Amino acid sequence: MAGPASQSWLSRAANVRLFLLPALIPWLLGLAISVTVATVDPLNLRPWGLRPRLSDGNYPELVTPKLVRAVVEQPHDVLLVGGSQAMGITQQQLRREFGVERAFNLSYSLTRAEDLAATSAAAIRTPGLKRLIVELPFTAIEPDQPPAATGAGAISVLSAPWYALPDFGLDYAQATLERMEAGVFDNPAWQRDANQFVAAPAIVSNPDMMNRLDDAFRRVPVSSFESTSVLPCGDFPLISEYLVPLARRAAARRVSLDLYFPPIPSQSYPEAELDISTSPNRSAFKQLLSFHRCVISEVARLGYPNVHVHAIDLDLSLTSTLANYRDSFHLVRADAFERLVNDIRSGRFELSADDAEPYVTALRNRVLAQYKARPQ
Secondary structure, eight states: OOOHHHHHHHHHHHHHHHHHHHHHHHHHHHHHHHHHHHHHOTTOOSSSSOOOOBOSSOOOTTTGGGGHHHHHTSOOSEEEEOOGGGTTOOHHHHHHHHTOSOEEEOOOSSOOHHHHHHHHHHHTTOTTOOEEEEEOOGGGTOTTOOOOHHHHHHHHHHTOOTTOOOOOOHHHHHHHHHHHHTSSBOOHHHHHHHHHHTTSOOGGGOHHHHHHHHHHHHHSOGGGGTOOOOOOGGGOHHIIIIIHHHHHHHHHHTOEEEEEEOOOOGGGHHHHHHHSOOSTTOOHHHHHHHHHHHHHHHHHHHTOTTEEEEEGGGOHHHHTOGGGBSSSSOBOOHHHHHHHHHHHHHTTTBOOGGGHHHHHHHHHHHHHHHHHTSOO
């Protein structure tokens, strides 16, 4: 018969076992998820695993940047790299407009210079690539801005060694299991998230957003858009450190490179002066136009026939209709995204060196016309 000391020890041991079992469950679950993700390798980080097979639809903005490596290491005809203003363009639209079989949209929100450079440099090496489309969002202009969480995800995956396990959650585990069972790395929640991006109501149905646009005209003086002074191209290292090398790689690989300025409604520029972070004492509009002018002149100086600059912000069928937008800057209608892709393919808004000044003048005059049309 066990004595009191023995019973006490047995009781403590039993309590430890009862504690350890529940405590081990999350650890075991995490280990199982890690082993599954590492074995299937849907992000293509390792020399083993199933060949990445991605959904035919777009992915959510937090998932897309982590797919860069999986996408660029497979053959594609057309790739699109950009920020949130390009996220609504679908693979089907790219394939249909350019008449190709393989296309992918690698756009995600808050694209900055560092990750835009890394993503595009990887994209230009894609096997079989015929055309690389690069949106030049305002978020990429400032050279000192560190990558956001989205861009950091892209960089971490692109530079990850084979033994790395990038951050993932239960949704990645579910999508990995779906890859094993149905063959495609995806899950229903991701598709719902991506579809909501182009299913949001237009800004004209949101009184608060419309009031913000009106308020910006009252708070930002018209003089912010009257200046003709320009910033030196040296203020935009993105051009010399990223765009020029990218254009040279595209020329060497005989890949068509389409750089484009996203369409912004002329009514939205005053709000941009209030909301977009820029260098001290600099007008966001002045900075944007100077950057665009420098991109146009530098591409023209290179003289590569396969590198093009498209000013989609000149397309009045997009920018003059606020019903095309979900907020001040983001298109929402599927036919609007279709029009954007068609503008690039057709080259109807392609700019040469001689077009730079008329382009800048046209944008400025459109904003000034918005001020004149409002009650004084």
